[in-house]
Amino acid sequence: MMEKTNLHSKNQAFNLPAGTKWTGKWNKNPYKIIKKLGNGATGTVYLVETRSGQRAVKIGENKLSLTSEVNVLKAFSKVRGNVLGPSLLDVDDLVWKGEVYPFFCMEYLEGETLLEFSRKRGTEWVPVFIVQLLGDLDRLHQEGWVFGDLKPDNLIITGPPSRVRWFDVGGTTKQGRAIKEYTEFYDRGYWGLGDRKAEPSYDLFAAAMIFIETAYPRRFEKTSGTAGDRSLDLLKRYIANSAPLLPYKKVLLQALKGQYPNAQIMKKDLMQTIEHHTSRQKSETPSSPNRSKAAARPIQKKKKLKEKPSYRTEIILTASFLFLSSVLYFMGQWM
Structure with a gap:
């Protein structure tokens, strides 16, 4: 009693x-x-x-x-x-x-969670936030810690300017020890793709899962009994079936397989992928219509075209902005 x-x-x-x-x-x-x-x-x-x-x-x-x-x-x-x-x-x-x-x-950090922000303003923002997150994780790992319970609920977007921060460090664990707190979806042990030892690759797996989750309206689950290679095949399908994720497939799979020894290397690969993806989108932008053909069109039609913005152009401009932000942030990490 x-x-x-x-x-x-x-x-x-x-x-x-x-x-x-x-x-x-x-x-x-x-x-x-x-x-x-x-x-x-x-x-x-x-x-x-x-x-x-x-x-x-x-x-x-x-x-x-x-x-x-x-x-x-x-x-x-x-x-x-x-x-x-x-x-x-x-x-x-x-x-x-x-x-x-x-x-x-x-x-007190005030803002929106990463998922709330990306779902309101678009997944185009996600790569630059993951770049920021990887830079922060690298600093944390260099101090001898692993975040452990890394998930969108523990990430908040503050600003302006927009910046990813974490605000609950209850699961943070000294490297080499067993992870003390985790959430199954972001835990490589749950997927049968690694153990729960506190090491940088544990956090990088979680970062990849966060990236994947932002591309879907709700969190998906693994099939009962799925583990190891079957889990990886399932995650590959989710990446392949999402246009925002597909350009980053190689980086995501390396993180899921535990092939990155540290966050800085994953961050570098992600930034190179952003650059390549941005350049590719620019090259695929349709060239401006011939002036003589444009002049021959009725004036009313011309006005209509002006009123309707190009979605592809907006995406390319956004991607360019994200890449520039990533470069500036990367440079700032070394200053």
């Missing part, structure tokens, strides 16, 4: 109502809850009001449950030009109804 009472008491910190106020036990910083943002495996995240504006706070059951995330966020803060995850602002304890709960305060 005592254990049930204690468990119920612990859960109180995960259901704090809007308007709840508290002051950190050690650092004495005041907080006021605006709303709950979501629940995770290691705690609950709230949007809060602080002295310096709106921030996000994650409250856990015990210190060990949050230690890994705090360490990751601290590691991010040491990376030059950190854009990897939210900035860590405070680490303290909350005393609530006689119980002590650890929490940390971080930057």
Whole structure:
């Protein structure tokens, strides 16, 4: 009976109502809850009001449950030009109804998830976001970590200018250890295409699955009992049946097979593919009509043509913009 009472008491910190106020036990910083943002495996995240504006706070059951995330966020803060995850602002304890709960305060990232953004504005944006993501993953891997639970729900598009960021690092794991949190669709173990060892190729598999998912209106599932080569054949079909994915087939398959040793090489291949795809689209653009033929057309028809924009031209311009953005971002990574 005592254990049930204690468990119920612990859960109180995960259901704090809007308007709840508290002051950190050690650092004495005041907080006021605006709303709950979501629940995770290691705690609950709230949007809060602080002295310096709106921030996000994650409250856990015990210190060990949050230690890994705090360490990751601290590691991010040491990376030059950190854009990897939210900035860590405070680490303290909350005393609530006689119980002590650890929490940390971080930057509040506002925006849309990657899937929401791509489905509203088009999949043409996806390659450049994956380029950005791979650059961030490379930095994370160089620090000795693997993201682990990499999925669209943990990626948010901030801006302008549009930029992919991640905001939940609860699944981040030290390289060489077993992945502690994962979501089946993005997990190579689920597809029978690798183990759950924390290494760069694990994250790159997930990045490829995110890319594939953006091309479909809903997440698909593997057939019962499908694993290994049969899983790969299934994913190949999904890539081949999608026009936005087909140009990136080679890069995606290499990531799915675990053939990339690091994110930087995958990023380079993806950028080269973007360049090739953009150049090819430009070469396929129909040439301008002959002036004499255009002049011979009725004036009304001419106006009609002007009013109707070329969809292909818009796609090519968008692709050119994405490639230029990728190049600028790539150059920035090395400055």
